[in-house]
Amino acid sequence: MLTLYGGVKTRASLPRWYMEEKAITYNLIELNRQESENLQADFLAINPFGKLPVLIDSSIIMPNGEPLKLFESGAILLYLAEQYSDDIKTTENKALTSQWLQFVNSTLSIALLVPSHREKEFPRLMRALDHQIKIDQPLVGNLWGAADCAIQAYLAYLPLLFPHVDLDPYPSIQATIESVVRRPAYRKAMGWGQLEMSP
Known part of the structure; x- marks a missing residue:
């Protein structure tokens, strides 16, 4: 399962748009940056930089036993294109x-x-x-x-x-x-x- 962390006026709109266009199933969790929800300990454990977006892919388990966590919209888009779509074939x-x-x-x-x-x-x-x-x-x-x-x-x-x-x-x-x-x-x-x- 894919989970996208985003918020108003963040680049989370890019991977979200991509997933909507490609009919990729995902959960969306929106954080309120005005209330510093992205700087709370539970989110900093996901992305220590406190930035949005973040994508978690629970189908991929890393050596430390945790799911794959990606930040940076470009890295997320490239991952989605490679793993969940058919627009990167070569x-x-x-x-x-x-x-x-x-x-x-x-x-x-x-x-x-x-x-x-x-x-x-x-x-x-x-x-x-x-x-x-x-x-x-x-x-x-x-x-x-x-x-x-x-x-x-x-x-x-x-x-x-x-x-x-x-x-x-x-x-x-x-x-x-x-x-x-x-x-x-x-x-x-x-x-x-x-x-x-x-x-």
């Missing part, structure tokens, strides 16, 4: 998926979220990314997968976090965002409910 696909996950969690997230990088790096990366993505063409292989989940989730954050940013120069990115926010599994993972409800 060494090449694993390598490319890992590449995109690391790009998202380092290069892209820094360009988006660190103000000193946003002005210089953001436009350059967005121009390059706009040429890389296509709505109906997965980044890796021929199935929507972990790489698409990570990239698309970050792009969909843009209008929420930076509504003043002009996305007109990036038509492929705009189209991707519009497509993503209509996906029922994405809306469920984000807690938005039905399509007619505004995010």
Whole structure:
């Protein structure tokens, strides 16, 4: 059994969205970071850094007798893709998926979220990314997968976090965002409910 620990405004929405899209059964435990539930002793025993998300796979028992515990959204996505889905079938696909996950969690997230990088790096990366993505063409292989989940989730954050940013120069990115926010599994993972409800 898979258990995902998450919370509001955490990257737990990425593995949750992935599991919803792939119809992977999981339990969700949401912690309230405002009340420091992620810093309580019982959770620190799971992840000593107190960060979310964390995935526990009770079907895998480690040498110490405890179930497998993973933190970091990229590591969780890669694990789910390898163990619970069919979008990583070759060494090449694993390598490319890992590449995109690391790009998202380092290069892209820094360009988006660190103000000193946003002005210089953001436009350059967005121009390059706009040429890389296509709505109906997965980044890796021929199935929507972990790489698409990570990239698309970050792009969909843009209008929420930076509504003043002009996305007109990036038509492929705009189209991707519009497509993503209509996906029922994405809306469920984000807690938005039905399509007619505004995010």
